[in-house]
Amino acid sequence: MAKRKVSASLPDYRFAAAPTSLQPGASPKSAAPTVTFDLSRFDPGARPFSSGDKATDKARVAELAVELDKLQDLFYADRRFKLLVVLQGTDTSGKDGTIRDVFGEMSALGVRTAAWKAPSDDELAHDYLWRIHEKVPANGEVVIFNRSHYEDVLVPVVQGRITKEQRAQRFAQINDFERLLTETGTTVLKFFLNISKDVQRERLQERLDDPSKHWKFQVGDLAARKSWDAYQAAYGAAIAATGTPWAPWMVVPADSKTQRNLMVAMAVKEALLRLKLRYPPGDPSLSKIKVT
């Protein structure tokens, strides 16, 4: 296998407004940070972690998926932490593919995907975080949000159903909510899968041309594509306002599926290693028992 030449480090792609770490008991302001964040500076076609050879990169993703499976087994046994992975991105940005390729080796024992449809009457009658909070991970659990509460600061903004002021209020509410989660033992990893408009056209056309992919296509996808610029602006604003020290965003170049998988897998692995997981201490008397 060719030696991998890595030309960038993960933190280059991580966005957190203030790089201070959060101390228990500290009470940082949760208001949306006012920072400049320009999504267009991020190249969806970048290959920062590529070895230069596609087959090698793919093999590396497969290796990482196996490593992540082992780490998740340990994470589940350890039971001290919770892991929340938020996947956001436009249609065809590769959320499903990421779940399959990066998290696919992990056991269903302790791993769960959460997704939400258009809100029901009962959900609409509650605050928008109500149905989100319900699905957060428990100790030992890995939960992947396939879209998330961030839809509530994207779609209604583009459709003009909430004002900028209401959006700012939601940003602050989301920061508070994610702070609660991290302060109570959750690692929150947020990935924006960043594709170009051209790649989206190719992928949508592919879905239309292949009847076996029609189930993934919805007419609404074309309407959303017409609002491409508005959605990019909305994503940019959301990442700027909710990239916090406790729950930073990572902007993932996602025009290449392999590069996308590679970066997400590396980031999840890094996060799990940082937890210094361990199997719970065994009961020494157990090893003396003979099962007859």
Add this chain to the structure above:
Amino acid sequence: MAKRKVSASLPDYRFAAAPTSLQPGASPKSAAPTVTFDLSRFDPGARPFSSGDKATDKARVAELAVELDKLQDLFYADRRFKLLVVLQGTDTSGKDGTIRDVFGEMSALGVRTAAWKAPSDDELAHDYLWRIHEKVPANGEVVIFNRSHYEDVLVPVVQGRITKEQRAQRFAQINDFERLLTETGTTVLKFFLNISKDVQRERLQERLDDPSKHWKFQVGDLAARKSWDAYQAAYGAAIAATGTPWAPWMVVPADSKTQRNLMVAMAVKEALLRLKLRYPPGDPSLSKIKVT
């Protein structure tokens, strides 16, 4: 009926650290306010809203309960708002009695009581607000929390299971959480039912002396009574830190059941009137239809 002489106004018993009103879009700091609050200044035997005649006061409570029933009917039809009533207080402080006497006339259609047992394994594996958020009111709903998330800043403090720093963090989390609720249409009314240690002794003894009341008695109640001062201090600290403009506390003199009921009923009525409730506009064509 004798003319009622009211010697105090409700705001005298309301505790909010900063008397500013919350504007949508504003992002006040959610950190626990550092204020001095001395619970012992509040007399559990006070009768600020009494007419001076017990029968008259009782009749007034019954009247108010009927008025609250009518207001709740309107509240349910209106569907624009949510009402959360938090009842806290030591054992025998009258939480159950308040629910029966003040909210008893309201219809089960749109009114719900929520209470929590010792947390299950699954609940313990989540943040402590997870099981609370699940039970918050929907639009048109009145929900009464018979004890609440405040137990999580009382019992573990008195039992030494969390530090002062962890408590401060929880205060800030609770303020954030209640701010989310109010910003999304919930009126949050928090009542501390304030009884004296003497009255608690009488009521506990009553429960022991009357076999038909044994179901309300638990041996743990006597242990908690031994920590009376620690609980009073913990309540004082909680009220000081979480009496916010968006979710103020009301300290209710509760040695007299009638006075307690009177004050809670008045406060709930005032809150409902402030919402300027209305039946949703009718469809004018409906009144022309003849049902045959």
